[in-house]
Structures are given as structure tokens and as C-alpha cells.
Amino acid sequence: MKKVFKWLLIIIVVIFAALVTLPFVFKDKIVAKVKEEANKNINAKVDFGDFDLSLIRSFPNLSLSIRDISVINLAPFEGDTLLFSKNLALTLDIMTVIKGEEIGIKSLDLEKPVMYFLVKENGKANWDIAKESGEAAKQEETAFKASLKRYSIKDGKIIYDDRSLDFYLGLNGLNHEGKGDFTQDLFILSTKSIVENARMSYEKIPYLNGVKTEILADIDMDMKNFRFAFKENVIKLNALEIGVNGYVAMPDTNIDMDLSFQTSKSDFGSFISLIPAVYSADFQNIRASGNLELKGFIKGRYNALSMPGFGLTLKADNGAFKYPSMTSEVKNVIIDLDIQNPDGNPDKTVINLSKMHVELDGDPFDARLLLKTPISDPELDAFVKGKVDLSKIQKLVPLEQGTKLSGLFTADLSANGRMSSIEKKQYESFNAAGNLRVQNLEFSSAELKSPFLISNLQLSFNPRNVILSDLQAKSGSSDFSMNGSLDNFIAYALKGDVLRGGLNLNSARLNLNEFMDEGEGSTADTDTVTAMLEVPGNVDFTLNASIGTLIYQDVNIFNVKGSLTVKDEMIRMSNLVMQLLDGSMNMSGSYSSKDKKNPKFDFDLGIRDFDIQKTVNFFPTVGKLAPLAKSCSGKYSAAMTVNGNLDQSMSPVMNSLNGGGKLTTGTIVVQNFPAFSKIADVLKMPSWKTLNIPPVNPSFKFMNGRVYVDPVDVSINGMKGKVAGSNGFDQTIDYTMAMEIPRSAFGGAANAVLNNMVSQANAKGTNISLGENVPVNLLVGGTVSDPKVSTDLRQQGANVMEDIKAKAREEIGRRKEEAEARAREEAEKLKKEAASKIEAEKDKAAAEAERIKKEAEAKAKAVADSIKKANEKKAKDELDKINPFKKK
Numbered sequence: 001m002k003k004v005f006k007w008l009l010i011i012i013v014v015i016f017a018a019l020v021t022l023p024f025v026f027k028d029k030i031v032a033k034v035k036e037e038a039n040k041n042i043n044a045k046v047d048f049g050d051f052d053l054s055l056i057r058s059f060p061n062l063s064l065s066i067r068d069i070s071v072i073n074l075a076p077f078e079g080d081t082l083l084f085s086k087n088l089a090l091t092l093d094i095m096t097v098i099k100g101e102e103i104g105i106k107s108l109d110l111e112k113p114v115m116y117f118l119v120k121e122n123g124k125a126n127w128d129i130a131k132e133s134g135e136a137a138k139q140e141e142t143a144f145k146a147s148l149k150r151y152s153i154k155d156g157k158i159i160y161d162d163r164s165l166d167f168y169l170g171l172n173g174l175n176h177e178g179k180g181d182f183t184q185d186l187f188i189l190s191t192k193s194i195v196e197n198a199r200m201s202y203e204k205i206p207y208l209n210g211v212k213t214e215i216l217a218d219i220d221m222d223m224k225n226f227r228f229a230f231k232e233n234v235i236k237l238n239a240l241e242i243g244v245n246g247y248v249a250m251p252d253t254n255i256d257m258d259l260s261f262q263t264s265k266s267d268f269g270s271f272i273s274l275i276p277a278v279y280s281a282d283f284q285n286i287r288a289s290g291n292l293e294l295k296g297f298i299k300g301r302y303n304a305l306s307m308p309g310f311g312l313t314l315k316a317d318n319g320a321f322k323y324p325s326m327t328s329e330v331k332n333v334i335i336d337l338d339i340q341n342p343d344g345n346p347d348k349t350v351i352n353l354s355k356m357h358v359e360l361d362g363d364p365f366d367a368r369l370l371l372k373t374p375i376s377d378p379e380l381d382a383f384v385k386g387k388v389d390l391s392k393i394q395k396l397v398p399l400e401q402g403t404k405l406s407g408l409f410t411a412d413l414s415a416n417g418r419m420s421s422i423e424k425k426q427y428e429s430f431n432a433a434g435n436l437r438v439q440n441l442e443f444s445s446a447e448l449k450s451p452f453l454i455s456n457l458q459l460s461f462n463p464r465n466v467i468l469s470d471l472q473a474k475s476g477s478s479d480f481s482m483n484g485s486l487d488n489f490i491a492y493a494l495k496g497d498v499l500r501g502g503l504n505l506n507s508a509r510l511n512l513n514e515f516m517d518e519g520e521g522s523t524a525d526t527d528t529v530t531a532m533l534e535v536p537g538n539v540d541f542t543l544n545a546s547i548g549t550l551i552y553q554d555v556n557i558f559n560v561k562g563s564l565t566v567k568d569e570m571i572r573m574s575n576l577v578m579q580l581l582d583g584s585m586n587m588s589g590s591y592s593s594k595d596k597k598n599p600k601f602d603f604d605l606g607i608r609d610f611d612i613q614k615t616v617n618f619f620p621t622v623g624k625l626a627p628l629a630k631s632c633s634g635k636y637s638a639a640m641t642v643n644g645n646l647d648q649s650m651s652p653v654m655n656s657l658n659g660g661g662k663l664t665t666g667t668i669v670v671q672n673f674p675a676f677s678k679i680a681d682v683l684k685m686p687s688w689k690t691l692n693i694p695p696v697n698p699s700f701k702f703m704n705g706r707v708y709v710d711p712v713d714v715s716i717n718g719m720k721g722k723v724a725g726s727n728g729f730d731q732t733i734d735y736t737m738a739m740e741i742p743r744s745a746f747g748g749a750a751n752a753v754l755n756n757m758v759s760q761a762n763a764k765g766t767n768i769s770l771g772e773n774v775p776v777n778l779l780v781g782g783t784v785s786d787p788k789v790s791t792d793l794r795q796q797g798a799n800v801m802e803d804i805k806a807k808a809r810e811e812i813g814r815r816k817e818e819a820e821a822r823a824r825e826e827a828e829k830l831k832k833e834a835a836s837k838i839e840a841e842k843d844k845a846a847a848e849a850e851r852i853k854k855e856a857e858a859k860a861k862a863v864a865d866s867i868k869k870a871n872e873k874k875a876k877d878e879l880d881k882i883n884p885f886k887k888k
Contacts, residue, residue, distance in 0.1 A: 065089045244259060323398060365385075
């Protein structure tokens with residue numbers, strides 16, 4: 001017996017060990033299979049978190065859990081999440097895993113899935129992600145086999161958005177369970193579904209709005225022909241129960257259907273539960289009476305190009321209801337509505353509300369509507385008439401705590417004719433007339449910070465336009481008035497044509513904070529709370545605004561004036577001027593939502609005398625463009641352009657920004673900017689931690705994720721220089737500062753060395769003096785919070801030594817030249833003196849020679865004359881001797 005017990009214990013331990021270890025043995029194989037199948041068959045990005053495998057949880061089968069599984073679309077739906085699930089649990093046939101065959105899936109459970117099914121205007125669906133393949137790939141069998149017996153969805157969210165048909169279905173809080181043998185071609189699928197909040201609209205008209213939905217349905221499944229027929233079923237919409245009969249078939253890309261539905265109960269009370277204001281926690285105690293008939297059908301083919309035919313009949317007679325806690329009742333409700341479309345052609349739709357009458361605590365309200373050929377040429381016959389004291393509403397239905405409503409609503413409107421008459425401007429063939437007026441309306445609720453008051457609203461209608469002759473409203477400290485007109489209103493309402501017109505808005509004070517949720521207006525939340533603004537494409541009107549004081553966040557904006565034009569999915573601003581941040585600004589530009597994923601903006605800004613710190617606090621983007629601004633105090637002006645993309649929260653996509661301009665500052669003070677503090681440490685100059693900078697006029701541009709500053713002359717604490725460089729939106733910095741730094745700023749030791757070198761040079765006969773400034777290049781890199789600073793001081797020291805040597809050589813040369821010049825001057829002087837003496841002696845000698853000459857000449861003449869006379873006498877005597885005529 002002990003041996004039996006022993007071996008039994010061993011067997012149990014072995015089995016338990018196998019149960020624990022086997023999942024780890026097969027984990028890699030299963031994970032590989034999942035990834036292989038995803039990559040092989042799906043044209044999308046599939047991702048998932050951790051895996052969990054267990055034999056114990058679903059013995060003798062294998063339990064597989066995949067956490068955080070997601071399927072994200074690729075182009076043309078890139079970025080859209082088709083599916084996300086917190087957890088996907090699968091029960092697998094363990095024998096198929098061991099044998100390496102197709103893995104059999106017996107059950108599937110999705111926890112908190114989010115599914116988003118989108119059909120674009122062109123009919124392209126985001127779930128069409130199966131990879132196109134050749135015949136060989138088509139014949140390849142999947143690694144998984146559908147042997148499903150059960151599946152479930154827990155707390156799911158499903159959105160079906162068909163923009164080609166303008167149809168929307170949203171299911172929140174979906175809990176669904178289905179049981180059936182999917183291994184068979186024919187079987188019954190039993191389902192149970194509960195939706196906490198269902199919303200459905202068609203062509204912007206809501207048909208279900210926050211409706212709790214319960215569905216119990218047995219569906220006859222024909223998997224070979226993909227045909228599903230409804231058997232026993234009940235659909236409950238709030239308190240309204242509807243039964244459905246018929247089938248849906250999907251043999252190919254088309255969906256064929258033949259469905260009919262009708263209410264299982266004929267009481268009026270179940271119908272009014274679909275009205276959100278009526279359906280409340282106290283609804284089960286309501287006293288209701290009257291008859292109701294609701295039925296309809298959907299028959300035909302649905303695809304991207306066609307719709308099935310449909311019909312809806314709603315009749316209510318002698319309807320009335322009263323809440324036990326209310327003092328008044330709604331009675332004499334009469335509704336006769338018939339909507340028919342025989343074949344799915346939208347233009348063949350006929351909407352006939354032949355009568356609608358209701359009395360609200362004795363105030364009657366009547367309406368009628370007949371609409372034919374809504375696509376080609378809408379033919380309309382409608383009227384609305386009634387006068388309702390709005391204060392009676394809170395006596396008819398329980399309102400949310402804190403909600404109050406009062407005022408007088410009066411309507412008397414009628415329209416009759418064809419749309420083509422208006423398009424041809426044959427206004428006499430289209431009858432449209434009447435007035436709508438609201439007087440002394442007051443509405444307050446727990447969501448509103450202050451009651452909303454409309455003292456007067458006056459609208460008048462004619463075939464050409466709707467005239468807003470007066471609107472006077474207040475809320476909290478805000479007031480505004482408006483007037484203007486809207487043209488082409490009927491074509492806009494019936495066919496979605498362009499609505500044109502102009503409105504004038506005037507306000508003495510408009511406090512936007514009073515219209516925002518708590519925390520929404522804070523600077524910290526600015527980048528996250530605002531949803532992308534989608535501008536309609538079928539609107540063309542201009543708003544002229546004049547606001548005395550506009551309050552947003554902690555900033556008062558004064559004297560706001562300008563015009564906004566809404567057209568072609570764009571808002572254009574023209575000459576919008578305002579005073580804010582201790583200065584003024586004018587701006588023109590545009591915002592476009594044509595690209596829904598990447599809305600764009602393009603602005604020209606003229607800023608005058610803005611306070612720097614107030615600017616940084618009000619516009620967080622400025623701190624990213626110019627990190628230095630966070631440490632500055634003072635004022636600035638600017639002329640700039642900027643364009644780029646916005647994200648889905650209306651914040652700039654920084655790397656998309658382009659633009660530039662010119663900045664003009666007053667005297668600014670910079671304190672504790674990390675880069676300047678680093679410079680102070682490197683230069684051993686504490687004065688750099690607090691800088692006084694006189695006015696500067698830098699030019700800048702930003703592109704490719706960086707702001708580039710052109711070279712600009714600056715004076716920093718009296719030091720002149722030139723600055724240029726760039727900073728990135730990623731907070732990287734790259735600047736060069738060429739500064740002239742006073743020698744006195746370097747401290748006593750450095751200056752003592754310089755002065756000693758100069759003294760030594762001067763002791764050798766030179767006369768050198770250095771300048772008061774030393775040129776230094778500062779290279780600033782790194783990031784705003786962790787800057788890196790380098791200088792060329794070593795090179796500058798060598799330059800100073802070379803400067804001393806050069807000045808010494810220059811001084812020696814100068815002295816040499818001076819000596820040579822003096823020598824030449826003395827030599828010339830001596831030369832001139834000698835020449836003067838020589839000339840004087842020469843003149844004296846010449847005079848003496850002349851005297852001697854003259855004396856000699858005189859003596860010579862005297863001798864000559866004496867000789868001449870002697871000769872003449874002798875000659876005469878000789879002649880006399882021989883003259884024959886001389887007397888003897």
C-alpha cells in the first residue's frame with residue numbers, strides 16, 4: 001500500500017511538473033507561429049506585449065494570454081489603431097501544439113478592446129489589410145485552425161465611421177458573449193450583448209444618443225455561404241423592445257440583407273425612453289399613456305457604391321407622460337412619421353412628418369415636414385409654430401442637479417418650394433418666411449461656471465437669407481452682442497451647400513476662462529487639452545470683431561479688433577490688432593484644417609514693446625524657440641513670419657516650423673542663464689552671471705528644427721563683441737561669441753605677468769604699452785541645461801607675447817630711424833657750414849684777385865703807355881730823319 005501511495009505521489013508530482021513546464025517548452029513555438037501568421041497575412045503593424053502560457057488554467061487544453069496587442073494601420077490609414085486589446089486570451093488544443101499541426105483555437109476572449117473601423121469618402125476601408133498574394137500563397141494553409149466554441153468581449157469600445165455614407169455608430173462599454181461550434185458549416189450561434197452607451201447618426205442626424213442597449217439573439221450560421229439568419233431575438237434600446245427577422249449574407253465583398261423590425265410592445269412610454277432628457281434613473285416610476293407603432297425594414301445590397309432600401313414608420317397617438325415628482329405633464333403627443341426608400345437610391349428617399357403636436361404644460365408646439373428628391377432637387381414643405389415658456393421644462397422632466405432653465409421661446413416659420421428655385425434666384429417661387437425669437441433666456445448647470453443669459457435673440461427668415469437682427473448675451477463678467485446675416489441657408493441645410501454671410505461681434509469684456517473647464521486654461525495644460533479645430537468646408541463668412549477686454553489665462557488683452565474669414569476649410573485673419581503683455585501686436589495669417597492629421601498655420605506678426613517674461617509665460621513655444629528668454633527681463637519688438645504644422649492638440653510641431661524676422665530689444669538683464677554661468681566659471685569672471693545688454697537688433701530664421709541668429713554686434717556689461725550661431729528645438733546650442741574683454745577683468749596675476757614683460761622690454765630702451773582689451777572667442781555648445789564652453793585664451797596669451805615682441809622690434813626700429821635721421825641732419829648742417837665758409841673765402845680771394853688784377857692792369861697800362869710814348873717819340877725821330885720834306 002505504501003508503494004502504491006509512493007508511486008501515486010510520484011505520478012502526481014510528475015504530472016504537476018509537466019503542467020508547469022510544458023507551457024515553457026512550447027512557448028517559443030507558439031510565439032513564432034503568431035508572429036509568422038501576422039507578418040504573412042496582414043498588411044499592418046502588429047505588436048504585443050508579454051505572453052503567458054498555462055496548462056493548469058484550462059487543463060487539458062493550453063491557455064495562451066497575449067497582453068497589449070495592437071494592430072496599427074499602414075498607408076493610406078497610417079497611424080490609425082484598428083485594434084487594441086488589454087489582453088487576448090486563447091484556449092488552444094494541446095495535442096495540435098504537441099504534434100506541430102495547425103494549432104486549434106477553442107475559445108477567444110478580448111479584454112478592454114478598442115476597435116476603430118473607418119471608411120473614407122472614397123469607400124476605402126481601414127480593415128482591408130489582408131495582403132494580396134499569388135496563387136501559390138493563396139493555396140498555403142494557415143498555421144491556425146478555427147475550432148472555436150466560445151468567444152467574448154469584455155468592456156469593449158467599437159467605432160464604425162463610414163464617411164462615404166455619413167454614417168456613425170459608437171458602442172461604449174460593450175460586453176458580448178457568443179457560443180457555437182465553429183467547426184461546423186451549419187450551427188446556431190447564441191449571443192448576448194450589453195452596450196452601456198450606444199450612439200448612432202446618419203447625415204449628422206442623431207438617431208441613438210447615449211442609449212443603453214441589450215441584445216439576446218440566436219443566429220442561424222451558414223459558414224459556407226456566409227449567410228446569417230436571425231431566429232429568436234430581442235433588442236432592447238433603453239426601455240424600447242424591438243424584434244428583428246431576416247438575414248444578412250456576405251458571399252463576397254457585398255453585403256446582402258433582408259431585415260424587418262418592429263416593437264414588441266405598443267406603449268408610448270417605452271418610446272420616450274429614447275429621449276435623453278426623459279430617460280433617467282427615475283424613469284421606471286413614470287406614468288405614461290398612449291399608443292405607439294414603430295416598424296421598419298432594410299432590404300437590398302450594401303457596398304461602397306450602393307445602399308439597401310429602407311423604411312421606417314412611427315406613429316404615436318394620445319401620448320402623455322408625467323413624473324411622480326413633477327408638477328406638470330406632457331400630453332396630447334401626436335406623431336405621424338413615414339420614411340421610405342424603395343431601392344437604396346438616396347434621391348428616392350421621402351420623409352413625411354405629416355403631423356407632430358405636443359403640449360408642454362399647456363403650451364402647444366406643432367411641426368410638419370415633407371421632403372422629396374433630397375439629392376437632385378430637394379422639394380420642401382415645412383412649418384414650425386409654437387410658444388414655449390422654458391421655465392416649465394423643469395416642471396416636466398427632472399433635470400440634473402444644479403440645472404435651471406427659464407425664458408420665452410417663440411417660433412413661427414414656414415418654407416415651401418424647390419431648391420432649384422433658390423439656385424436660379426427665382427425667390428418668388430420659393431416661400432420662406434417667419435421669425436424665431438428668444439427672450440430673457442437663463443440657463444445654468446453644474447458644468448457652467450456662471451449662468452448663461454440671452455436677453456434677446458431675433459432671427460428672421462426669407463428665401464435669400466437669415467437675418468440676425470440682434471443678439472444680446474451675458475455670462476459671468478462677459479458680455480457680447482452680435483448681428484449680421486447668413487445667405488444660402490436653405491441650400492446649406494438641405495444639400496450641404498456653402499453657407500455665406502457676415503457677422504459683427506462686439507464685446508466690452510470677454511473672459512474666456514469662464515467658458516473653460518478647471519485647469520484647461522492653465523499654461524501647463526495648454527499643449528494637451530485643446531482638440532484639433534476642424535474648419536467646415538461649406539462655410540464662407542466673415543466675422544468682424546471688436547472686443548474691449550479679452551481675458552485668457554492670466555493675461556488681459558485690450559482693444560482687440562480685426563476680421564476673421566472662414567472659407568475652404570481655412571480661417572484667415574486680417575489686420576487683427578490688440579494690446580497685451582505690456583505692448584501691442586498686429587497679425588495677419590491663416591489656419592487650415594484641410595489636412596486633418598497635419599493642420600497648418602501661416603502668420604505674419606508685428607510685435608511692439610512686449611515684456612519678455614510675460615511672453616514666455618503666455619506662449620510656452622517662445623521658450624523653445626529662444627531658451628535665453630526664460631532668463632531675461634526687459635522688453636522687445638519684432639517683425640516676423642512663421643508657418644508650420646500643428647498636432648492634434650493644436651500645439652506647434654516644432655521641427656515643421658519655418659520663418660524668421662528681426663528682433664529689436666530694449667536694455668535687457670540676463671540672470672543665471674546656464675551658458676553664461678558656465679562662461680563665468682571658465683573665465684573666472686563672476687560678472688557674467690548677471691549681464692546688462694544694451695539694445696540689440698539681431699536677424700534670425702528658423703528651419704529644420706533650429707533657430708539661426710545672424711552675426712550681430714553686442715555690448716555685454718560694457719564689453720563689445722559679435723554673436724552668431726543657432727539653437728535647436730531639441731535644446732541643443734551652438735554659438736560663437738567674439739568678445740573684446742578688458743585686461744582688468746582677468747585679475748591681478750594675469751595682468752602682473754603682462755606688465756612685467758612690458759617693463760623688461762622698456763628697460764632695454766623701448767617704450768611699449770598694451771591695449772586695455774584682449775580679444776577672446778567663446779565657443780558655446782552642448783544643451784541649454786548642460787552647456788559646454790571653450791575659449792582661445794591660450795592662443796590669445798601667445799598673441800600677447802608676440803605683440804610685445806613686435807612692439808619691441810617696432811620701438812627699436814623707430815629709435816634707429818630717429819638716430820639715423822639726426823645723424824643725417826647733423827652731417828648736412830656741417831656740410832652746409834663748411835660750404836658757407838668756403839664760399840666766403842672764395843669771394844674774398846676773388847675780390848683780392850680783382851684788386852691785384854686792376855692794379856696790375858693799371859701798372860701795365862702805365863708801362864704800356866710809357867713805352868708807347870717812347871716808341872712814338874723814337875719813331876717820330878726816325879721819320880723825321882728820313883722825311884724829305886722836313887725843313888733843314
